[in-house]
Amino acid sequence: MALYGIETESIRAFDALLESGRTVTVTAHTHPDGDALGSVSALVAYLRERRGKDAAAVLPDSPAATVRFIVPDSVPLLCHDTDPEACLARIAASDLVILLDANGFSRTEGLQEAFEASPAPKALIDHHVGPDTDRFRVAFSTPDVSSASELLYYVLLELPDIGGDARRLPADAARALLTGMTTDTNNFANSVYPGTFRMAAELLAAGVDRDAVLADLYNRYRENRVRVMGYLQYEKLRITPEGLAFIVATRDILERFDVDEGETEGLVNIPLSIDRVKMSILLKEEKDHFRVSIRSKKGFSARACAMAHFHGGGHENASGGKLWWPADIPGPEAADAYLEQVSRACLS
Ligand code: 5GP
Ligand code: MN
Numbered sequence: 001m002a003l004y005g006i007e008t009e010s011i012r013a014f015d016a017l018l019e020s021g022r023t024v025t026v027t028a029h030t031h032p033d034g035d036a037l038g039s040v041s042a043l044v045a046y047l048r049e050r051r052g053k054d055a056a057a058v059l060p061d062s063p064a065a066t067v068r069f070i071v072p073d074s075v076p077l078l079c080h081d082t083d084p085e086a087c088l089a090r091i092a093a094s095d096l097v098i099l100l101d102a103n104g105f106s107r108t109e110g111l112q113e114a115f116e117a118s119p120a121p122k123a124l125i126d127h128h129v130g131p132d133t134d135r136f137r138v139a140f141s142t143p144d145v146s147s148a149s150e151l152l153y154y155v156l157l158e159l160p161d162i163g164g165d166a167r168r169l170p171a172d173a174a175r176a177l178l179t180g181m182t183t184d185t186n187n188f189a190n191s192v193y194p195g196t197f198r199m200a201a202e203l204l205a206a207g208v209d210r211d212a213v214l215a216d217l218y219n220r221y222r223e224n225r226v227r228v229m230g231y232l233q234y235e236k237l238r239i240t241p242e243g244l245a246f247i248v249a250t251r252d253i254l255e256r257f258d259v260d261e262g263e264t265e266g267l268v269n270i271p272l273s274i275d276r277v278k279m280s281i282l283l284k285e286e287k288d289h290f291r292v293s294i295r296s297k298k299g300f301s302a303r304a305c306a307m308a309h310f311h312g313g314g315h316e317n318a319s320g321g322k323l324w325w326p327a328d329i330p331g332p333e334a335a336d337a338y339l340e341q342v343s344r345a346c347l348s
Contacts, residue, residue: 001193003154004145011158014138017123018047019157021096023054024119028061029102030109030149032215033292036101037063037070038180039125039148042156042173044075049170050161052122060108064262069216070179072172080110088114091171096121101148103141104132125152128314129303130277143315146196149180155200167306168206178203179213186216186269190317195272221263228257229267237271239337243278245271245341248335268293278347279305281339283323285332305346 002008010233028036040057047055056076063071071077080087081126085201091097091114099105103126105115115122119339124139129146131141132142145151153166157160162168169177181199185192188200203209239245247263268282278300280337283290295318296302302319306312312321325331330337 002158004140004151005142005157006140006151006154011136011141011155013141014123014155015159018051018053020121021053022095023090023094024096024098025056025058025091025112026098026100027058027108027115028100029107031102032059032061032063032067033265034067034183035147035149035180036140037067038081038176038178038183039152040102041071041075041176042149042169042180043100043125043152045072045170045176046156048074049173050168051338056090057242058111059088060111064261064265064322065260067183069220070176072176074172075135076326082111087111091115091118094118095120099124099126100152101128101134103128103130105135108131120298125155127151130313132167132328144193145193146185146193147160147181149177149184150193150196151182153203154176167204169206171207174203174206174208175213178210178309179217180216182213186266187218192314201240222260224257224259225263226327228253228259229264229270231257232264232267233270238339239271239274239277239341240340241345242343242347243276244281244339244347245274245277245279246281246283246339246343247271247291248283248332248339249285250332254278254285271299281305281342283335283339288325288330291334292321292323294319294321300347305342309342309345 022059024047026040028040044055044057047053057119058078061081078087092115097120105112123300124136126141127141127143133139141156157164236247268280271277271280278295282293294302294306303314303316306321309325311323315318
């Protein structure tokens with residue numbers, strides 16, 4: 001079996017698809033994280049620099065300030081929240097669409113309809129379970145890889161013009177791939193495979209400055225991030241008898257600490273360091289719902305919990321979803337009781 005199920009046949013079809021496309025749109029899931037931004041940026045950079053394509057990134061919403069740096073200046077980026085007409089025009093004008101780090105266009109939310117209406121051929125490179133493969137001419141999909149960035153790396157290596165040599169990747173692409181993989185593995189803490197280390201070694205040898213990547217990712221936050229993370233852990237962390245840790249970040253707290261999108265990234269992982277905690281859930285209040293992040297230890301399924309109780313999904317140990325009011329709970333104040341019920345349902 002080829003590495004991560006990347007078949008020669010699929011590479012040939014993908015290469016032909018790239019060759020035939022002129023106006024290529026690359027997209028990923030809503031609220032793009034480091035892996036979504038890294039993989040999209042790397043593919044656009046490769047298509048522009050190595051294949052001379054008019055390639056651009058089109059995303060359902062703008063990257064958070066904390067991860068915006070991942071998209072290099074050389075990569076054109078359109079976002080549906082700030083520039084809806086330009087996004088729709090770009091999709092309509094595209095003769096090839098590539099979806100990364102999402103298992104179907106439903107994860108592109110506001111852009112779903114436009115992508116599904118587009119007659120352009122489509123390709124998928126993703127690491128979530130349940131890919132919507134019928135919609136794609138070519139699909140590279142396995143959950144047994146660290147990240148979309150890593151899967152894309154090995155797909156790119158197989159293409160004839162890269163020929164297995166990471167040094168032939170554009171520098172912007174190489175750096176974006178290492179950055180995306182680093183964020184999805186939480187800096188080599190989870191979902192790491194032999195291929196993940198091999199990729200890192202090859203990209204370092206090709207000249208990627210990992211120290212700079214880590215400094216950009218982890219040493220450039222605003223002070224309020226550290227303060228709100230401390231406050232939420234000290235004042236708001238609850239642990240149920242079954243071993244569910246949860247934090248409800250209400251709007252008043254998020255406003256008091258002036259928290260921006262992306263500034264609580266990583267918080268949901270912290271309670272897992274407690275011995276008796278099996279699963280951790282973070283709720284962040286929005287207008288009429290909570291955004292839900294779930295992480296679990298081995299043997300407990302964040303994904304099953306997200307699907308059963310939060311209209312979501314994701315990976316076995318890292319998932320997410322939403323909790324609406326009044327549909328799911330009467331109002332935001334009912335979140336604690338709901339989570340205690342979820343704890344009994346998911347962990348006992
Ligand atoms: P995060 O907690 O970092 O926002 O999301 C973790 C993972 O959960 C993501 O990589 C994604 O796979 C999944 N995820 C997050 N939100 C949703 C959602 O609303 N629906 C689905 N299906 N998956 C989600
Ligand atoms: Mn990912």
